[in-house]
Amino acid sequence: MANNRRLALPNPHLTEVSEDFLYHLGLSTHDNLAEMFGDIKFIVMGCSTSTMLEMAKYARTELYLPTERLENLCRSERYGIWKVGPLLVVAHGVGGTAITILLHELFKLVHYSHATNVIFVRVGTSAGIGVAPGTVVVTENALNSSLRKEHRQVVLGQEISRPTILDQVLAQAVLMCQNDPNIPTLLASTLCADDFYEGQGRLDGAFCDYTEDDKIEYLRRAYQLGCRNIEMESCSFASLCHRAGVRGAVVCVTLIDRLQSDLMTAADVQRYDELVRRPHQLIVKFVKRQLGLKIKESKQLAAQTQASSTPPAQPQVVTS
Numbered sequence: 278m279a280n281n282r283r284l285a286l287p288n289p290h291l292t293e294v295s296e297d298f299l300y301h302l303g304l305s306t307h308d309n310l311a312e313m314f315g316d317i318k319f320i321v322m323g324c325s326t327s328t329m330l331e332m333a334k335y336a337r338t339e340l341y342l343p344t345e346r347l348e349n350l351c352r353s354e355r356y357g358i359w360k361v362g363p364l365l366v367v368a369h370g371v372g373g374t375a376i377t378i379l380l381h382e383l384f385k386l387v388h389y390s391h392a393t394n395v396i397f398v399r400v401g402t403s404a405g406i407g408v409a410p411g412t413v414v415v416t417e418n419a420l421n422s423s424l425r426k427e428h429r430q431v432v433l434g435q436e437i438s439r440p441t442i443l444d445q446v447l448a449q450a451v452l453m454c455q456n457d458p459n460i461p462t463l464l465a466s467t468l469c470a471d472d473f474y475e476g477q478g479r480l481d482g483a484f485c486d487y488t489e490d491d492k493i494e495y496l497r498r499a500y501q502l503g504c505r506n507i508e509m510e511s512c513s514f515a516s517l518c519h520r521a522g523v524r525g526a527v528v529c530v531t532l533i534d535r536l537q538s539d540l541m542t543a544a545d546v547q548r549y550d551e552l553v554r555r556p557h558q559l560i561v562k563f564v565k566r567q568l569g570l571k572i573k574e575s576k577q578l579a580a581q582t583q584a585s586s587t588p589p590a591q592p593q594v595v596t597s
Contacts, residue, residue, distance in 0.1 A: 326357040
């Protein structure tokens, strides 16, 4: 990691306000954000509040912090935030709009808290394109619904396109943490759709003005461009992280192969919970490696922690 790099905010108007409100987090600069969040090094976010809370519980065990209290630090009903040592686990809701709002406020949170070298990761579920259900895809490139590596946004009536650039060194570092031969894991492009139904070429929405052949032709075009999964947030995430100058990665598990079906099989429905946990497990392995914690020591250190009334010292981030 680079030495103590703080996140700078390029918005000149923020210097003119006496108090900045992070509306959807229920926080402001009048809160002691440095004390609350100044030690965070990783922000991992996903769609579901309940799923991300489970990830926070899992990370608490794996990071040997059983005494860490899990409290939702978001003071509004919009999102969920749980802090586990240097890891912030966040629920961002569904779609590009929801994650865009959250990222604006998380970038400001990191800035005002004086946290340094913070890595952002989005985890979640996705539909596969030509890969088996259960495959974990680490995103190399995020393509929009027009199959271009750009995020389009209308600002003051003008459409603006910004590149969807992800940190390739970070993606490789995450990929290298996968040590389970039973979980197929690959680096590939991700198709980021505008919505769940027509945007993904599904046939089971309330409206559908195309044929199954049209769907397959579109998905094959995406496959030829290197896309192996579909979700709805990666373009917004990649574009904003690049614009903010922070390292970002996207890691999602596939639940179906859209070249075969729009619906999960009964067998995959039964193992849904296990599939959902796969990106969480991979990212926690990555976090532990970055913190210099050896995975094989988990049981031993957890037992030592439980036997002592004094919690273990905060792990130090590896700087090389």
